Amino acid sequence: MTTAARTTLDPAQLRELIDSGRTPRLLDVRTPAEFETAHIPGAYNVPLDLLKEHRAELRGHLDEDVVLICHSGARAAQAERTLAGVGLPNVKVLTGGMVAWRGAAGPVTEGAPRWDLERQVRLVAGAIVLASVVASLFVPGAEWIAGVIGAGLTAAALSNTCTLGRLFSKLPYNRNASCDLDIIVGQLSDASPAGPRS
Structure with a gap:
């Protein structure tokens, strides 16, 4: 019996998908504070704890290709295992996370700086x-x-x-209103995967 290996995507491959107009659903599983500091344009913030707690509800809004993003890849790998547990196909982890994305000069939406x-x-x-x-x-x-x-x-x-x-x-410094499940589900439901989001 073989088990499927986690599928990863490096920054160059993700950039190629975005540039070709085939942008997958980008889920950034970092804290809202980290997300607000800097994120890939078009990404949705779904903090890892919220994703783990509400994976079944979120699963129904993620039927297309999904790329999971975090600071360096560790939290995204945890999120991938969580979503695999509810049978979500087509999930990939951005290798090296935002560190690698920035290193490859990928576009970033900048906000107020905060510590990751x-x-x-x-x-x-x-x-x-x-x-x-x-x-x-x-x-x-x-x-x-x-x-x-x-x-x-x-x-x-x-x-x-x-x-x-x-x-x-869970500290207030790392959270804000975007941690609310209803807001996240609304964002995922209302926008197309390739739709612009700052």
């Missing part, structure tokens, strides 16, 4: 490690906090998931 989720996680994890090492000079055993953070980061890398990132995605 991965940068927020690095800041907080690094600050906790630094603070616990300094605190260990005065409080015996405080260095174990750094060990716990290190173990968590190792587990996150091995599982390709991040609990701290999931928690941060």
Whole structure:
């Protein structure tokens, strides 16, 4: 028995589809704050947590080719597995996410700059490690906090998931009204896959 491998699309292939007028439905699974900072023109913001929670409802509005986008590809791969679980065909992951898209000089709709989720996680994890090492000079055993953070980061890398990132995605800084399921379904229902969207 063989299992189908995840289908990926590199930035050049996606650019070719867009330029030829065969734009797939672009779903950006980053947080609304990340999406507002910069996204591929025509993309729809469907944050990963919302997609996982409401995959069955969203599945009914995604019958054409879909390309999933995130910062570097990890969250998009999770979204692909989620949509595969509800039988959605023709789903691809943009290899390297927005990092690769920008690196290939793909067009981007820019907004107010905000820190992406991965940068927020690095800041907080690094600050906790630094603070616990300094605190260990005065409080015996405080260095174990750094060990716990290190173990968590190792587990996150091995599982390709991040609990701290999931928690941060729920903070008001990373959310806004576009996280509402009804708004997202309305956007997906009202516009054609190739229709312009800023």
